[in-house]
């Protein structure tokens with residue numbers, strides 16, 4: 763069964779290179795999602811060093827993205843039906859809440875928030891020190907107010923269930 767196009771976005775959080783494919787991307791593909799995977803520039807070398815990029819690429823016919831297209835190039839991804847941003851670093855949560863799209867991952871996420879009917883799920887991974895930043899709660903509230911589903915302490919595999927509710 764093909765469910766549609768699922769955008770998966772990952773940022774530079776500890777352990778991502780260990781669980782992102784195994785616990786999120788592979789289960790998503792197994793559930794029938796076509797994957798559009800976009801990475802922040804920070805996390806690309808992490809996946810490369812772990813030998814994960816090729817394995818991730820093998821899960822989808824769409825090229826994994828982390829750089830923007832040239833103006834002369836067509837959009838590589840169709841509009842997604844849903845997007846999961848996991849793990850979301852404190853840095854990228856703050857930028858997303860402010861609408862900053864200074865890399866391809868944030869550009870895709872910012873656009874997805876504006877797409878009618880596109881469910882966007884964000885799983886922040888930030889320790890207590892980062893969450894004590896005076897703007898943290900405001901950023902989370904801003905995203906929630908825009909219809910984004912912000913989850914805490916969720917197992918990566920469970921994120922996919924949220925797309926069915």
Ligand SMILES: Cc1cc2nc3c(=O)[nH]c(=O)nc-3n(C[C@H](O)[C@H](O)[C@H](O)COP(=O)(O)O)c2cc1C
Nearest residue numbers: 773774775776802804805851852853854887888889
């Ligand atoms: C090994 C390592 C682990 C990190 N883990 C986290 C993390 O779990 N959460 C977080 O918010 N930042 C973490 N950081 C810091 C982010 O990688 C850093 O803020 C970076 O600028 C995030 O960039 P991005 O949001 O564009 O991916 C970590 C950094 C390193 C080097």
